[in-house]
Amino acid sequence: MEMLALVDEQEGVFRMHSDHSNGGAALARAGENSPLLDTGKLDSLRSLDPGGKAGLLKRVVGIFVEKTPPLLEQMRAALENGDAEEIFRTAHSLKSSCATVGALALSETCRRLELAGRQGSLGDAPELLRSIQAQFHQVCEALIRLIEGS
């Protein structure tokens, strides 16, 4: 698998060019335009572990699948307590994790919750949390399929 990544750091934007004919992973879709998992991101991870000898992807996914449910529980409790600060922290954390494993849509949702937490306006927070929880399950299924398929 070959991939070329051009980075424009100043704008913080990644423009990915990937050879889709070779991207044989099954992708779940959350919406029309937004893929559940970003192929380029995953390819990037794979490139760190050529041939998967070190089982890097498997271990990263394992950590994600294992560590995320407690984080979601912390979010739920924080929302219950109206703790915006805690919501900001946990949302930020999950945002990063999601981005790491290529769950960019989920990461985007986390970013919105993080923003709400930072601004202390938790009006949309319950809905965002529900969306996160739903997406997390989809992402988990997709990741597990990905690992098992690979």
Add this chain to the structure above:
Amino acid sequence: MQSPSLENPGGLVLIVDDDAAMRLLLRASIERGGFDVVEASGGEEAVGLFTRNKPDAVLLDVVMPGLDGFETCAILRSHPAGKHVPILMVTGVDDVDSVSRAYEVGATDFVSKPINWLVLTERVRYMLRASRGNEELRQSRSSLEQAQQIARLGSWEMKPTESSLACSQETRRICGLGDGEPPVGLDDFLSRVHPDDRQAVERALEDAVHRGKSSRMDHRVVPLQGALTVVHHRIQVMDVDGDPPYRVTGAIQDITERKQSEQLEIDRNSVLEMVIGSDPLEVILARLVKLVENQRPQASCIISLLRDGQLVHGAASAMPEALLECLNEQAVGAEGSPPSMAAYFGDAVATTDMQIKKSSFEADFTRRALSHGLRACLAVPVFSGKGQVLGTVTLLSSEPHAHKRSDHRLLEMTAKLAAISIEQRSLTERLAHLAHHDTLTGLPNRLLASDRLDGALARCNRHSEKTALVYIDLDRFKHVNDSLGHLTGDLLLRQVADRLKGYTRKSDTLARMGGDEFLVILNRIVDISDVSKAAQRILNALVTPFSIEGRLLYIGASIGISVFPDQGLDATELQRNADIAMYSAKNEGGNRYRYYTEEMNALVIERLEIENDLRKALERNEFELFFQPQFQLSSRDVYGVEALLRWNHPELGRIPPARFIPIAEETGLIIPLGSWVLRTACEQNRTWQDAGYSPFRIAVNVSALQVVHPGFVDEVAAVLQETGLDPRWLELEITESVLMRDMSVVARLLQEIRRLGVSVAIDDFGNGYSSMSYLQRLPVDCLKVDQSFIREIEQLSELSTRSRTLLRTFVSLAASLGVRLLAEGVESDEQFKFLNEIGCEMGQGFLLGVPMPANEIEMLCSQGWDPESCHRSA
């Protein structure tokens, strides 16, 4: 996955992130770049790991529980090893605040999430390389600074358009420009250059900037604080191909120490050369002061000499007269000034601040030093090679505590050079004294006398004065030396010198010219009769006997005088003429003075000719023996003959022995001549015997020099054997002076001669040295009474009475000793009658028989001379 290893050349990266998945990925990404990784899940753990592992780079997440990334970064930066370590902060993608905060706390760079792992690897690699480069630059800059400091080498750079210099630390230190970064104004820089060198430096800079001319020069720098510095300065134009003004750099090196040690070497050699060249001590000491000043331009130096327990001024830096004055003629002591104490204790005395220790030193010195702003004082003693204190070297400085170990060393070296100079001078003085004085008597010698004479003559020429040269030659000194030995002779010369000193004025010069010759230069003669009086006084002084080792010695002197300008116009002529006059006085019998006259010259020339001809006379067979019969007075019968030497000079005719024997003795020719006489006499006597004449004794005169000449006895034995003469027909006549030698040696020699069967006669008995006591101790067979006694018999005076009495005494003395008595010079009937009356056994003289050649002796014998009968009756 690679295991973390510090040895990995790629380096060690510390990953700090609370997200385990993130750490996993970061590690994978970093390790892929060939680095080792340690990871921490939070700030506290990161600080611990950093301290232990000293990673080469840190990847630091911003948002963490506990210490967050910013706090952690700040802590790491404050860590000693964390000052320059590259720290890469991982921030959120859109978090501009975080990026700026990251830089604020000292992060090297940031990377935004989501992370492009491949790019990250390159970022870390680049960051480390840059960091290493920086580190090397930092180290090289620091080692360059250190190197510059060690080499005392500074650098500077001048931008073409600015009149200021960017100076390195060391340049600032050398020029006393103060620490800091800002460029130094050109005027400030130039103000530190010594005023005398400033123009040259300024010109060199202008030449560089405007004309592209590089240069190098040595010049002095005067820092605001600190001592005068000498620098080697290179001014280098950097871009000479371009147009002026040029960029110019400079290297400035402090070569003060090198210059000073070079100067020290030059100064030291210069001093040593002066010592070798025997320059005046004052000049050498002044040069030594200069040597110290060259090393310590801000200090003053004083060199004092120790004389009779006092310090006296030697040389000093320019300094107040009052200060030097109070050191001059200052007695050394434990309570004195530092120099005085140094001389007293023989050790260095240092006063760091006289203001504080005022009480402990002599108040005068301290007060005056302080009033002239001198506070520190260091004094070291000057030691001779034998450890004797010769003086002191003192260093004075205006700053308290100014003197260091190096000053001490400098002064000790100076003291050593001073010691060499001082000792060299006393050695030179001693040598000069030795060169100009006679070691035996301490009188000026010939050299100094000659100098004095030159001086005296120069004065005479200026003032139309007269100067007299009085040449004194001792009479009979040679006999004393020959008979009593050189030691006695030396003692006598010393006494003569002492006595002469008492008879000369201070303004006159008394010198020993060698041997037994003395010279008095009488200056400023008013009346020539004063010279005669002085000469007579000297004669009288020397006629009085000298007592040496319990023995009374009678000598006299022959004095020759020449007067400037009457008897000589220059030193050489005057000396020669005085010498000639002296010989003349001696030839007249000694114990008199003579002024030089033209006639004397002819006599001296004749004497020189005799000496020359004497050397050839033996080879030319010019000598001849005459024989004078010796008679038994009672019967007028011939008893024997005395062999007498005659010299038939081809031009001067017959020369009497009295004229050439002393010359032969002086020149040593007496030894071969004496041998010839002995052999010829023995041969002749044997010839007579072989011819059938009755055998008789032949008397041969032997010089004192011959008798003591090694192997003389053997020679006599050999001659007797070779000629076949029976020893009893040989008698050796020896003058009394021989007997004055070491008695035991003479007694042994005479004993050996008599053991050969040869008899011994004492010639000229009763004249001069006579000591009756030796007669009993010496083995002799005959006493020959000096003819002066015989001559006096006829004189109608007390002399006659005295000699008659003495002759009677000699007769009874000879009888009691059992030796023969022979009267010499019997020339009249009256003498013969008297001698016969008193019972003098034998006689010799013109009355009885004149000296005659061998054939006439033969005629005597054929006329019925029967020596045998004499012997029988004797």
